[in-house]
Amino acid sequence: MKNKKQILAAFAVSAGAAFLIPSCNESGAQATADEKKTETSDGDLATPLLAQPIKGEEVAVLTDAPNVPPPITRKHRTKVVVNLEVTEVVKTMADGVDYTFWTFGGSVPGKFIRVREGDFVEFHLANHPSSKMPHNIDLHAVTGPGGGAAASFTAPGHKSEFSFTALNPGLYVYHCATAPVGMHVANGMYGLILVEPQEGLPKVDKEFYVMQGDFYTKGKYGEAGLQPFSMEKAIREDADYVVFNGSVGAMTGDNALTADVGDSVRMFVGNGGPNLVSSFHVIGEIFDRVYTEGGLGEPNKNVQTTLVPAGGSAIVEFNLETEGTFILVDHSIFRAFNKGAIGMLKAGGGDKDRNKVVYSGKTDDSVYQPEGGAIHTMPEAGKARPAAKNKEERIARGKGKYMAVCSACHQPNGVGVPAAFPPLAKADYLNNSKEKSISAVVHGLAGEVVVNGQKYNSIMPKLGLSDEDVANVLTYVYSQWGNNGSEVTPDEVKAVRAKNVAAPDGGH
Ligand SMILES: [Cu+2]
Numbered sequence: 001m002k003n004k005k006q007i008l009a010a011f012a013v014s015a016g017a018a019f020l021i022p023s024c025n026e027s028g029a030q031a032t033a034d035e036k037k038t039e040t041s042d043g044d045l046a047t048p049l050l051a052q053p054i055k056g057e058e059v060a061v062l063t064d065a066p067n068v069p070p071p072i073t074r075k076h077r078t079k080v081v082v083n084l085e086v087t088e089v090v091k092t093m094a095d096g097v098d099y100t101f102w103t104f105g106g107s108v109p110g111k112f113i114r115v116r117e118g119d120f121v122e123f124h125l126a127n128h129p130s131s132k133m134p135h136n137i138d139l140h141a142v143t144g145p146g147g148g149a150a151a152s153f154t155a156p157g158h159k160s161e162f163s164f165t166a167l168n169p170g171l172y173v174y175h176c177a178t179a180p181v182g183m184h185v186a187n188g189m190y191g192l193i194l195v196e197p198q199e200g201l202p203k204v205d206k207e208f209y210v211m212q213g214d215f216y217t218k219g220k221y222g223e224a225g226l227q228p229f230s231m232e233k234a235i236r237e238d239a240d241y242v243v244f245n246g247s248v249g250a251m252t253g254d255n256a257l258t259a260d261v262g263d264s265v266r267m268f269v270g271n272g273g274p275n276l277v278s279s280f281h282v283i284g285e286i287f288d289r290v291y292t293e294g295g296l297g298e299p300n301k302n303v304q305t306t307l308v309p310a311g312g313s314a315i316v317e318f319n320l321e322t323e324g325t326f327i328l329v330d331h332s333i334f335r336a337f338n339k340g341a342i343g344m345l346k347a348g349g350g351d352k353d354r355n356k357v358v359y360s361g362k363t364d365d366s367v368y369q370p371e372g373g374a375i376h377t378m379p380e381a382g383k384a385r386p387a388a389k390n391k392e393e394r395i396a397r398g399k400g401k402y403m404a405v406c407s408a409c410h411q412p413n414g415v416g417v418p419a420a421f422p423p424l425a426k427a428d429y430l431n432n433s434k435e436k437s438i439s440a441v442v443h444g445l446a447g448e449v450v451v452n453g454q455k456y457n458s459i460m461p462k463l464g465l466s467d468e469d470v471a472n473v474l475t476y477v478y479s480q481w482g483n484n485g486s487e488v489t490p491d492e493v494k495a496v497r498a499k500n501v502a503a504p505d506g507g508h
Contacts, residue, residue, distance in 0.1 A: 108246030110191025171294035190272030251343030261350025273310030398476025425481030
């Protein structure tokens with residue numbers, strides 16, 4: 001905050017020292033990040049990274065937002081074991097509004113992971129048995145195909161392991177990359193992993209973890225109850241909720257972030273998307289330094305608003321020079337006031353006179369309260385594309401649907417996953433009854449089923465496909481992998497749909 005201090009000092013002189021300005025040579029807290037860099041450096045940085053020995057082993061400390069694991073003081077490479085568990089949980093999206101979030105570690109955003117440049121990371125991904133979906137993880141900090149996605153594909157009740165070396169320092173997003181990828185990300189499957197540079201990050205007083213995400217629900221903003229995911233709105237990028245740290249109000253009121261006047265603050269800011277780019281701004285502060293896009297090169301200085309891409313990050317740093325409530329927003333401002341993208345950082349203490357010199361006015365939080373519901377969207381006119389003309393067209397269209405909707409569980413080649421998802425390839429269940437197969441897709445399927453002599457006792461969620469889509473996808477399935485080649489028509493689907501079978505509602 002050198003600039004501001006110089007300006008303050010000049011002001012004091014020009015004002016004939018009419019104001020009593022306390023000394024600005026505060027010790028640790030006020031030193032700029034740059035000044036501190038040398039303290040944490042060590043002498044061995046000249047050795048190439050991969051030539052440095054890996055010493056010892058530790059289990060990563062993982063934290064939920066807004067908390068960040070402690071800084072790494074280690075001066076050598078080590079093996080870091082990361083244990084992360086995926087769970088699908090119903091949590092609060094806003095007052096009276098619940099949502100089934102898919103999480104890395106129980107909340108949105110996922111656990112914060114902190115390692116050091118050069119660390120050998122042994123990653124253990126578990127998928128809780130109660131999950132309905134398989135999941136995986138793509139860490140942008142990984143150098144390697146898919147960022148770990150294929151290696152970590154994990155069915156419910158299973159766990160996977162893979163490892164990587166953290167080659168590049170920086171702040172990286174991780175997310176689920178299981179098809180349909182957009183849906184997994186939209187349900188909250190993202191978090192941040194910080195790879196600290198070898199020389200460490202400069203010390204600060206407070207570090208926070210803030211991550212934005214956009215959500216798409218059947219009901220409009222604020223509509224009460226358990227809200228299912230809306231694929232149509234997600235595709236249109238028409239978000240109902242844009243929030244920090246997984247829910248409206250996660251960082252306001254009693255949940256506000258707190259710090260003291262004089263503190264140096266660092267925020268690790270991520271954006272999970274799936275769709276929207278954040279214009280991240282803290283009302284009443286100027287970022288002294290921004291490590292744009294999470295890269296740890298030379299920071300940009302004196303920044304008002306920084307862009308945080310979907311699937312990207314930024315590190316912002318500032319000193320708290322005066323008391324009051326500072327409001328975190330996405331400055332695409334309707335998102336802040338009408339969709340939830342608001343947080344608060346409350347700063348207390350400090351010298352009253354000095355605080356007044358920095359800012360004399362009164363603060364008023366009330367103006368920042370959300371203004372209520374979003375504008376209604378008009379019901380969409382149903383302009384579906386014309387139905388498939390023949391069996392070939394049905395199969396071609398069905399293939400796309402299969403890959404987007406079914407392949408995540410039944411696998412792209414239809415073989416399923418042992419003990420979790422039954423096969424569709426050469427499946428007796430499928431080939432013996434069109435009606436039962438249609439019913440599974442239209443109504444969902446729960447309880448014990450036997451496919452090719454193997455028992456499965458799991459849940460296939462209701463998928464919300466149209467009659468035309470169900471006809472196409474099943475005709476495709478019947479045409480593949482040694483199945484009996486049946487064609488399924490929309491009329492047949494309509495007939496089965498009319499039989500109102502009680503079946504599970506997967507909530508999506
Ligand atoms: Cu997932």
